[in-house]
Amino acid sequence: MSALAAAVSLAASHGVACSDPVVLKQGSNVLVHLRPAPVVARIAARTALVRPSVSEHFARDLSVSAFLASRGVPVVTPSAELPAGPHVSDGFVLSFSTYVPHDPTARLSRQDVLKLLPDLHAELRPYEGRLPTHGPLDDVDNVLTYLDGLGVPDLARFRQWRDDLQAAWSAHDNDVQPLHGDPHPGNVLVTPSGPVWNDFEDTWRGPRAWDLACSADKEEAAQRTVDIYGGGAAPSDVEFHAETRRMFGTLWGVLMQWS
DSSP: OHHHHHHHHHHHHTTOOOSEEEEEEESSEEEEEEETSSEEEEEESHHHHHOTTHHHHHHHHHHHHHHHHHTTOOBOOBOSSSOOOOEEETTEEEEEEEOOOOOTTOOOOHHHHHHHHHHHHHHHTTOOSOOOSSHHHHHHHHHHHHHHHTTOSOOHHHHHHHHHHHHHGGGGOOSEEEOOSOOOGGGEEEETTEEEEOOOTTOOEEEHHHHHHHHSOTTSOHHHHHHHHTSSSOHHHHHHHHHHHHHHHHHHHHHHHHO
């Protein structure tokens, strides 16, 4: 409720009135539609606990979204109703984007997302903004540091898992370019005019196989994933980054329990 109040208050200070706020999502961030305004507030929640640079992540989302929109890519754009941010208000990091009418119950299949990725990757390649180069591993380090401070037991296995992946990382750091970073079906809105990409907070400069691994079904063979995408990545790289993603997802589950 305090996050929602911070968003409503900050929007009002910029002349955007909200009489009927609707929480769209609660998790790593809180997303609030500031109805009746066509504005969605993104408020850092758990991400603020484990990302010292969470404002940079929010700024990256806005920058990449604006860049892609300028190239005609269907994306959720930074709000034009008020300064998009990122802002810091009442201790919260916030940004504002344009509300896109969509069906919240509809999702593309993972295979459909994989088919959309080649065009998105092509449009991302010219992006020249500063991007991290070890995005998921940086997050793992930050989460481990935070959980260690809470006295969470049994973190040694995650550190060993992380070290093993780090040791093999360079062999799978191929076909590097700006990525979406988290292109799962929940980050593609289903709208009357077609799919719209959302949430570039995790964009980083890394191997294309990472994005393929994010979109692949866990039961889908790596070769099948590459085939659906249309080639351009080695199945062995997809398998490796799927393992990295499994480690990150498991660790994030521990964070959800302790925060």
